Amino acid sequence: xxxxxxxxxxxxxxxxxxxxxxxxxxxxxxNPSIFLIFVLSWAFLxxxxxxxxxxxxxxxxxxxxxxxxxxxxxxxxxxxxxxYGVSELGVQLRASRRSPLTLTAVVTSGIFFTLIxxxxxxxxxNSNQGYGFMQxxxxxxxxxxxxxPLISPVIIMVKRTVDGVGKTVE
Amino acid sequence: xxxxxxRSRFFLSALLITSLLLITLDLRGNLPSEGLRKISATxxxxxxxxxxxxxxxxxxxxxxxxxxxxxxSKISNLQKENAALKEELSRTNAIKNEVKELKSVxxxxxxxxxxxxxxxxxxxxxAGSFSRTIQLDVGSADGIKKDMSIIAGGGLVAxxxxxxxxxxxxxxxxxxxxxxxxxxxxxxxxxVVSGTGGSVLELILLDSTxxxxxxxxxxxxxxxxxxxxxxxVPVGVITEVNQSAGSLTxxxxxxxxxxxxxxxxxxxxxxxxxxxxxxxxxxxxxxxxPTVTVxxxxxxxxxxxxxxxxxxx
Numbered sequence: 453x454x455x456x457x458x459x460x461x462x463x464x465x466x467x468x469x470x471x472x473x474x475x476x477x478x479x480x481x482x483n484p485s486i487f488l489i490f491v492l493s494w495a496f497l498x499x500x501x502x503x504x505x506x507x508x509x510x511x512x513x514x515x516x517x518x519x520x521x522x523x524x525x526x527x528x529x530x531x532x533x534x535x536y537g538v539s540e541l542g543v544q545l546r547a548s549r550r551s552p553l554t555l556t557a558v559v560t561s562g563i564f565f566t567l568i569x570x571x572x573x574x575x576x577x578n579s580n581q582g583y584g585f586m587q588x589x590x591x592x593x594x595x596x597x598x599x600x601p602l603i604s605p606v607i608i609m610v611k612r613t614v615d616g617v618g619k620t621v622e
Numbered sequence: 623x624x625x626x627x628x629r630s631r632f633f634l635s636a637l638l639i640t641s642l643l644l645i646t647l648d649l650r651g652n653l654p655s656e657g658l659r660k661i662s663a664t665x666x667x668x669x670x671x672x673x674x675x676x677x678x679x680x681x682x683x684x685x686x687x688x689x690x691x692x693x694x695s696k697i698s699n700l701q702k703e704n705a706a707l708k709e710e711l712s713r714t715n716a717i718k719n720e721v722k723e724l725k726s727v728x729x730x731x732x733x734x735x736x737x738x739x740x741x742x743x744x745x746x747x748x749a750g751s752f753s754r755t756i757q758l759d760v761g762s763a764d765g766i767k768k769d770m771s772i773i774a775g776g777g778l779v780a781x782x783x784x785x786x787x788x789x790x791x792x793x794x795x796x797x798x799x800x801x802x803x804x805x806x807x808x809x810x811x812x813x814v815v816s817g818t819g820g821s822v823l824e825l826i827l828l829d830s831t832x833x834x835x836x837x838x839x840x841x842x843x844x845x846x847x848x849x850x851x852x853x854x855v856p857v858g859v860i861t862e863v864n865q866s867a868g869s870l871t872x873x874x875x876x877x878x879x880x881x882x883x884x885x886x887x888x889x890x891x892x893x894x895x896x897x898x899x900x901x902x903x904x905x906x907x908x909x910x911x912p913t914v915t916v917x918x919x920x921x922x923x924x925x926x927x928x929x930x931x932x933x934x935x
Contacts, residue, residue, distance in 0.1 A: 525644025
């Protein structure tokens with residue numbers, strides 16, 4: 453439980469950083485999503501049910517973000533499902549779970565599926581957010597390829613620390 | 623392990639159902655989404671301010687770095703756009719000037735009740751003959767004939783020398799061979815104004831005893847049968863009077879009302895009015911600028927100070 457609380461706090465801070473700093477830098481193609489990199493990386497290192505819960509909470513954070521205009525619950529739905537899937541993959545790839553290369557490959561494809569899933573589910577619930585996202589998908593995926601290897605060692609280190617804290621508390 | 627997986631799937635299903643429930647509630651408008659986002663904004667504000675304070679000093683740098691390529695292409699596009707706009711502006715200004723000139727010509731023609739044919743100057747001067755001539759885009763097809771007067775907004779400009787079907791050549795007033803019979807405003811004293819090849823004209827009065835002053839204005843006297851010149855067309859203003867004792871004639875320098883080097887639109891008078899407009903076509907005289915005169919009256923000092931010699935005594 454402590455893990456999830458720390459995750460929510462970190463995710464909130466990273467989303468704020470994303471909105472205040474990253475999104476204001478005019479990156480070529482599209483802006484990288486540090487928030488999604490963090491959430492999916494965390495999910496990759498987490499147990500399935502916790503990954504699903506944390507994905508759901510991360511989605512709620514995104515949904516109620518002041519800059520969000522979509523339907524509340526949309527991101528929660530998408531991220532709960534994707535984070536569960538990413539975690540499931542992490543369990544399958546147990547041996548190389550903490551390798552930045554594996555993490556990069558999984559997170560980048562996870563981001564790609566997240567955005568595609570968001571667009572498709574958005575079309576189903578008629579949220580009118582599809583076309584804009586479709587245009588940014590290649591750019592976001594490209595930047596996640598660049599940023600994940602840079603960020604993932606920090607995420608892995610923080611996750612280890614948090615897991616240690618969680619174990620001692622539990 | 624199998625139980626864990628089933629539990630995880632069950633948990634995931636519960637989360638997905640919760641999400642769908644939230645989506646449904648929000649779509650139906652039963653969820654205070656705006657209020658939730660306001661709360662989120664309030665909670666996140668201190669963190670946003672913190673990140674903003676970090677980001678602000680480096681924002682310009684990052685913006686420059688990441689938009690380097692785009693900035694270059696943007697600059698190039700803006701330069702092209704600027705050049706196009708400058709060209710358009712220059713064209714618009716030229717059209718504006720032509721409209722302004724045409725309006726003043728029409729005003730003058732309207733005041734003199736002249737029937738005119740507006741014309742555009744399509745060529746200036748003839749380097750071969752060194753004469754001050756212009757070519758107009760109107761000719762005999764437009765009713766133009768030799769020796770017709772040409773006016774611009776301020777007054778007389780030239781007279782038609784030769785006419786072809788679609789164009790005509792005119793002799794400008796400042797050409798040395800140009801001569802026009804004139805009379806002075808109000809007094810009616812007659813004289814002849816001729817071109818000097820420069821920016822001013824020369825006036826020679828036929829009566830040497832007549833009064834000639836700087837500032838007097840000159841209008842055309844009119845030729846017999848109004849060809850080439852109509853009566854009452856403004857010519858210029860006297861700027862200098864030449865006083866030479868013993869001379870049989872009096873002369874003066876006249877500055878034409880029209881700047882002959884800056885005209886682009888003129889009008890050829892094709893039909894005169896039945897009455898002589900006299901001085902009615904002259905522009906209203908400029909108002910004299912009031913001069914400020916300061917009078918200083920010395921006031922005597924009420925308590926005179928003792929002089930040095932007084933103090934010595």
